[in-house]
Amino acid sequence: MLRYFGTRLLVFIPTLLVISMVAFALSRLTPGDPVECGFDGMSEMNLGTATDRNTYKETYANEARVKGLDKPYFYFSFTSAAYPDTLYRILDRFERQSLNKLIAQYGNWPRISEYYSNIQSLEEALFSMPKNQSRDGQIVLLRDLNQLKIAYQKESITALLDQLQKTVQADSLLGVHLANPASSLAASYQSVQSETTPGLLKIPRLYWHGIENQYHHWFSRFIKGDFGTSCRNSQPVLDRIKPSLFWTLMMSLPAFFLAFSISIPIGVYTAVNPNSWFDKISTVTLFILFSLPSFWIATLLIVFFTTKEYGWFMDIFPGVGLGDLSTSAPFGDRFWESSAHLILPVFCMTYSSFAFISRQMRRGVIDVIRQDYIRTAKAKGLPKNKIVWKHVFRNSLFPLITMIAMVLPGLIGGAVIIEVLFNIPGMGRETVEAIRSRDWPVVYTVLMLAAVLTLIGNLIGDFFYAMADPRVTLDSRN
């Protein structure tokens, strides 16, 4: 037994690690600049003074450091020898991507880095110019430079460089300040193109970064319960999730208990009395309930039973949302108000799982009834009730254990569509809103939490299953 639990736990850890890596990889692949998420309206595009630019760069670097984005992604990197091992130090994600693509084309990092630093120095020269002179030209130049930073295709870079030269030459003042850096920029791009080293690209290289990396940073914080900050209002993710967790539990706990407390007796009764009229009716009903999409039923309920649109007698339930009582209202009023609003969502969450559980329960009980020991119990004349509840029911509980373990994570993950439809601020709606407003820290925290909870649910299920049926543990021994 202990050995079984031991191996089961040992398997749990690598699975968790793999899931964390998947979630991490997904979170790093999302579009948008992760550093700028949560920045208060500051943007590089504005033509400010040189100090403005420096402040922006400093804030950017600070923010990146706080979020741990100034580190390499993983413990090691496996690239070709053409790539420098410190490319992660370029904080801006889009600049880094275009540099990556330049290297993939030419394989010549020294020249490319020269070209990149020439872009930087041209930008610095542009910012240190007096601001009141030839302002239009400066704005055009800055726009071109920003495009140049993220351009990587030959045609677009050449076109941008040409345009840049023309703007510089057209204005005498710009020419005085910027002619030199602009021409050296063009020259450095020429040398990038002429001195390619494609051979370097074909040599693989493994580089070890150590534990100072983003994944380590993210995962160790996650384990400690620090899930980062939300992009929308820089609130810690945990604080955002807590109230929604409350509402989700308010919905899913009643749904959970209702579903199990109705479906277990039905499942047992129909299995013990097969082909009775109740069995026939309930089989059909449960099948239909099982196939009814809950979002359709929810829509129908909302459309037909929450308004006076189809007559006053159809306005049975309150509308979507949680009512508009303020938090200062007495507890009793608030309780009744929210209970009334939760009736329909709880119903929608209950009926589908109710159908599923009853069907599983019926199948489980039928499997047990066919066993020889039940026939023996009948033969020795035990009363039917005793056979059913003492011999059949207790032995048919095994599938139920797995099912409860399966349902557990759903309790916290929430029913996304039901919450969105009924406008209940639970976890599901929170996640959908986070996705819509591109608030990735919240999304991946929920994803990760749901995955971890599922794993733990499986683990608990396996434990109880093994406690109830020790034969399971025999498998692991050979």
Next chain:
Amino acid sequence: MFFKRKKQQALEPASKEQSYWSGVRKHFYKSKPAVWSVRILMVLIFVALFSDFIANEKPVYCKLDGTTYYPVCKDYLVSLGWDRWDAQFFSIDWKKADYESVVWAPITYSAYTIDYSNTQFKSPFDAQRVSSKRHWHWLGTDEIGRDVAAGMVSGTRTAMLVGVIAMSIATIIGVFFGAIAGYFGDDRLRASRLQIVCNFIGLILGVFYAFMVRSFALSDGGVFFIEMLKSMLILLGILALANLLALALERLSGWNKKRALPVDMMVMRFIEVLNSIPGLLLVLAILALIKRPDIFNIMVIIGFIAWTGIARFLRAELLRVRELEYIQAAQAMGFNEWRIIWRHALPNAIGPVLVSVAFGIASAILMEAALNFLGLGLSIDQITWGSLLNEARRDFSAWWIALVPGFAIFITVTIFNLIGDALGSAIDPRLNQ
């Protein structure tokens, strides 16, 4: 075929068809709900295939100024690039053109056609402003004046496509992983250490040369599929080289002690990882990575997630089949393992796969409808059952939009569940006692 069932049975001698599958078919068609489900499914497939001829704003046939046109068919040619519309048709109002004779599609609107005179949710019983009863909106219109019936027809095509595409992908992946996990188990795939090491190095180098070196060609150069094919060929070539090298080294060094690879354990862990992330969330998270997601992306993603059920069923079945004597006989005759899997083991384990494919189609359609219903990550002009149903929330008086699309989803999901149920009990007679 199944319409003639009874007659055929009477004519054929009973002893003629005694194969396993004929028994399964017989059992399957005994169940009335299953027969009706198959009939409804046929109708749905018909609607999906010929949706352009069922709901179209252009006439199927028309005669205009002495010339005969087949506008619906012409549309196909135009979209293939083999034909062009004449200039007069660019701004034509098909409903008001002066035809000498005309044959309309049963529904005279396309899914995207906006009827500007019937906007703001006109119900089927409202006074619709249409030129003749022929152009009546039989299922009403939505907020911007699109015909709901036409939307339903185009939604049928989407739903069937989701079922076909998502489940084909899922079946291919699921059968592969289920087969290797179930047949090899933890003990039957044996490899020497040299082989394992060589394959590992080969895989890493293969990925490097196929994908990392060619990353620019893959992302920016040429046609993606051709470049991807080249990369795949490079990867396979390097893996083949690695195996040859391993073989040669084994011969030379004599280190050819084989040990078992825990294939089953690895596949099951992989499935556990995939299953532990809630499906809807995973789809949404992956959709977020795609710049302009469309319906096909969703189908592919659903396919890549939904294979686990198939793989698990097939694995369980193969774990049983592989212990049977005829498999041992095949092994004793020295057949290649892959040949045994493909020719001997799989055909006897395909039943559970069919059942879980049927259930899988139901849940894929349901998931696609749910995603469209949430309206996440899709372009607005894509009309599906889910997106139609979503419109019901904008105006509570539009009862027809609340009822019709949801009912279609319900029926489709139900028939696939019924087919799966009937298949299951036809394949496994133990359940019928």
